Amino acid sequence: MSVLLSILVDGVAYGMILFMISVGLSITMGLMRVINLAHGGFALIGGAIAHVLTMFFGLSFIPASVLAVMLVVAAAAPMERLLYRHIYGFDELGQVLATVGIVFLMIATVNLFLGSTILPIRSPQLFAAPVDLGFRTLPFHRLVVIAAGILVLAGLWLLIEKTRFGIYLRAAVDNKNAAASLGINTARIYLVAFCLGAGLAALGGILGAELLPVEAYYPLRYMVLFLIVVAVGGLGSVLGSFCAALGLGILDTFGRYMLPDVGTIFFFLAIIMVLALRPNGLMGRAQ
Amino acid sequence: MSELATRPSVRTAALSLGSIWPVAVVALGAGAAFFLFPYDLAFLTRIVIMMVFVLSFDLILGYAGIATLGHAAMYGCGAYAAGLVALHISPDPLLGLVFGALGGALIAWLSGLVLMRAHGMTLLMISIAVTMVLQEAASKARWLTGGADGLPGVSVSPIFGWFEFDFVGQVAFIYSVCVLVAVLVFCQLVVGSPFGLALKGIKGSPSRMRAIGTPVYRRKVTIYVLAGAIAGIAGALAAQVTGLVGIEVFNFSLSADVMVMLILGGAGRLYGAIIGTLIFMVVHHVAAAIDPFNWLFVIGAMLLVVVFALPQGLISLPDRLIRTFRRT
Numbered sequence: 060m061s062v063l064l065s066i067l068v069d070g071v072a073y074g075m076i077l078f079m080i081s082v083g084l085s086i087t088m089g090l091m092r093v094i095n096l097a098h099g100g101f102a103l104i105g106g107a108i109a110h111v112l113t114m115f116f117g118l119s120f121i122p123a124s125v126l127a128v129m130l131v132v133a134a135a136a137p138m139e140r141l142l143y144r145h146i147y148g149f150d151e152l153g154q155v156l157a158t159v160g161i162v163f164l165m166i167a168t169v170n171l172f173l174g175s176t177i178l179p180i181r182s183p184q185l186f187a188a189p190v191d192l193g194f195r196t197l198p199f200h201r202l203v204v205i206a207a208g209i210l211v212l213a214g215l216w217l218l219i220e221k222t223r224f225g226i227y228l229r230a231a232v233d234n235k236n237a238a239a240s241l242g243i244n245t246a247r248i249y250l251v252a253f254c255l256g257a258g259l260a261a262l263g264g265i266l267g268a269e270l271l272p273v274e275a276y277y278p279l280r281y282m283v284l285f286l287i288v289v290a291v292g293g294l295g296s297v298l299g300s301f302c303a304a305l306g307l308g309i310l311d312t313f314g315r316y317m318l319p320d321v322g323t324i325f326f327f328l329a330i331i332m333v334l335a336l337r338p339n340g341l342m343g344r345a346q
Numbered sequence: 347m348s349e350l351a352t353r354p355s356v357r358t359a360a361l362s363l364g365s366i367w368p369v370a371v372v373a374l375g376a377g378a379a380f381f382l383f384p385y386d387l388a389f390l391t392r393i394v395i396m397m398v399f400v401l402s403f404d405l406i407l408g409y410a411g412i413a414t415l416g417h418a419a420m421y422g423c424g425a426y427a428a429g430l431v432a433l434h435i436s437p438d439p440l441l442g443l444v445f446g447a448l449g450g451a452l453i454a455w456l457s458g459l460v461l462m463r464a465h466g467m468t469l470l471m472i473s474i475a476v477t478m479v480l481q482e483a484a485s486k487a488r489w490l491t492g493g494a495d496g497l498p499g500v501s502v503s504p505i506f507g508w509f510e511f512d513f514v515g516q517v518a519f520i521y522s523v524c525v526l527v528a529v530l531v532f533c534q535l536v537v538g539s540p541f542g543l544a545l546k547g548i549k550g551s552p553s554r555m556r557a558i559g560t561p562v563y564r565r566k567v568t569i570y571v572l573a574g575a576i577a578g579i580a581g582a583l584a585a586q587v588t589g590l591v592g593i594e595v596f597n598f599s600l601s602a603d604v605m606v607m608l609i610l611g612g613a614g615r616l617y618g619a620i621i622g623t624l625i626f627m628v629v630h631h632v633a634a635a636i637d638p639f640n641w642l643f644v645i646g647a648m649l650l651v652v653v654f655a656l657p658q659g660l661i662s663l664p665d666r667l668i669r670t671f672r673r674t
Contacts, residue, residue, distance in 0.1 A: 163646030
């Protein structure tokens, strides 16, 4: 029983990381219909900036993380204006080629300045301190990750359901042209959604550095994982991404602990089953 | 549909002189490369094998409009099939190719039955998952595949009992080029046949093709199996030429590279597959030789420039130039 509970906690923490990184991808894919293979690159850049700030400039973890996320958002905005704006109009294959090109440039940039070794982020002593949950002790860091994931979900829910921006966003996801003809500035919605997604990816990359180590080839290594979360959750659905990320995180952790020999096979077979039965994902709408 | 109607006769078109050009150009280019770069034959052979692989992907992505990110599944199965045949049954290379094709076709058929019902994102993800399952299976089934160490020392006998694989790689290169030419001719016949035209129709509008009586799902499974067989041949070639099969044959990056090379060259034309592979691999090779750490800048910039300047791929460059000059 306690084994199952500890798998659950680890799986949930892992799932929260997946959720934070993937949810932005899900929103942008649902909204702009763009296959952004460079999304993981924002997590990489966030992690790399946090690494530089904590290791070289001696900033402590929290201000470094906040600054890194802000810098990523600041970098994402001109990218959206200059590059992605044109990429929305390409056909699917062109989008793949363009975003693969962008992710290569991101990897090459990080590689140029920091090399291709793992980039550790110095986190406070407190994060490594063990916390006794009764059935097991685990590092405080896991609890922070879980709390952050829940906060992100709650924040997104409030943003999308309760604000004017959220109404515009939902309208644009449902029908871009109708939304635009009603006077909604869809270009600005795109920009904000894109920057939001990039910032969340950076946050996920920094907080998840312990589980998914940050290094130059990070976006390619985990691209499949992020895309699977989006596909299983359903494009454009925040709650879908959340359920998919948690489910996949728990399933993957369970497979690794309990079935070390066939865990990964089991994981991918489960994904094939889900997608074969529900082609639009758990919460996706038919397109 | 007008494109289909204006074609005089498919059979004659496929057999006419025009269809010999690509084959002649490929053969001439390979001959020139053979004499110009006698010390890079191993690299040239890798390019040729990759061309076979990308051609097979062009059949499904370029002609039938089926976008997958798991084409390495068939390549890997072909490589393992050829490796196992060489180790346990017979070292004959042509038999290895046949088994490679069968291995690729079999896995394409099994996975295609599920895959060809899916579309878009779902299709991409299921095809990735299939490849991952195969990679894990290959890494766990140590008794058969050697696990993460791979199949060591795959050696093949001389071709037709006559041409032995030499150390420099001359025979391997010529052998691979012959396979490439055969595959190219076969692909031309397929895309020029009524079946190939049906595929183009399915790419344009599946519902219209269904309305005029084409069994869309069956056609898609058929082309997927055909492409799988050719990808299996490419894998088998790689296994025979390098003498190794490892679980890297199922790597996601291989599937992604194939897609990038094809789109770079121009999907939907057989020339596009060949040119895209050539340019991508040569630029990659040269950039990595000049600066082993920062070559990714060059590749990334090249992809962006091509996609912004030539959305139809490098193959559309001549058309573009002609149109630009006519206008001025």
